[in-house]
Amino acid sequence: MSQYPDAKFILSANAPQQFLPDDGREVAVAGRSNAGKSSAINVIVNRRQFARTSKTPGRTQLVNFFSLGEDTRLVDLPGYGYSRVSDKRRQHWGSLLQTYFEDRSCLSGLILVVDVRRLLTDFDRQMLRLTQSVKLSAHVLLTKADKLKRGQASSALLQVQKELNGQASVQLFSALKRQGVDEAREVLEKFLSG
Numbered sequence: 331m332s333q334y335p336d337a338k339f340i341l342s343a344n345a346p347q348q349f350l351p352d353d354g355r356e357v358a359v360a361g362r363s364n365a366g367k368s369s370a371i372n373v374i375v376n377r378r379q380f381a382r383t384s385k386t387p388g389r390t391q392l393v394n395f396f397s398l399g400e401d402t403r404l405v406d407l408p409g410y411g412y413s414r415v416s417d418k419r420r421q422h423w424g425s426l427l428q429t430y431f432e433d434r435s436c437l438s439g440l441i442l443v444v445d446v447r448r449l450l451t452d453f454d455r456q457m458l459r460l461t462q463s464v465k466l467s468a469h470v471l472l473t474k475a476d477k478l479k480r481g482q483a484s485s486a487l488l489q490v491q492k493e494l495n496g497q498a499s500v501q502l503f504s505a506l507k508r509q510g511v512d513e514a515r516e517v518l519e520k521f522l523s524g
């Protein structure tokens with residue numbers, strides 16, 4: 331059974347004019363290219379290939395809007411830090427993200443997807459600073475936890491928790507093993523209703 335039976339893809343925006351109307355509540359999913367954002371969305375929403383996943387980094391290049399229910403949405407943001415794109419393209423993503431964060435009053439929370447093996451990168455830190463500057467709650471999913479031994483995953487969690495120092499909540503997650511899904515859904519629900 332899908333957690334969000336009415337969930338559906340609405341549109342991909344390449345420019346702010348294409349963003350959906352700024353009403354209801356929205357939670358954005360961000361992270362480095364290839365971190366596992368689209369996979370995390372699919373597992374949280376409980377739909378296969380709902381958000382398109384890929385072995386090729388930089389797959390999600392547009393701001394993808396999904397509706398979860400009446401007045402609630404999830405947004406799959408383009409991955410940042412993908413090196414094999416032109417500067418022009420990178421600038422375009424940067425300004426698209428910036429505009430999205432600054433102008434979106436329906437935005438109720440950010441889920442930041444981080445590869446547990448890489449820990450926080452400077453891009454992630456920039457993203458967290460951006461959320462702080464607009465007073466947005468953030469939650470970090472340390473994903474691909476299945477790639478580490480249990481002890482290594484726990485110490486990664488502690489390390490990130492320490493660095494975040496209460497700025498954002500954080501958990502271990504695996505789309506592959508469906509680890510941490512309930513916890514992630516609870517956070518999503520809290521953001522969407524809070």
Ligand SMILES: Nc1nc2c(ncn2[C@@H]2O[C@H](COP(=O)(O)OP(=O)(O)OP(=O)(O)O)[C@@H](O)[C@H]2O)c(=O)[nH]1
Pocket residue numbers: 361362363364365366367368369370382383384385386387388389390391408409410473474475476477503504505506507
């Ligand atoms: N082992 C493992 N692999 C994962 C997990 N989540 C994602 N992957 C793999 O990582 C790759 C990238 O996953 P995506 O979900 O497409 O990543 P993304 O962040 O949406 O990537 P872009 O849209 O390109 O920025 C794919 O090959 C996935 O199968 C996980 O929890 N465990």
Ligand SMILES: [Mg+2]
Pocket residue numbers: 367368369382383389390406
């Ligand atoms: Mg993606």
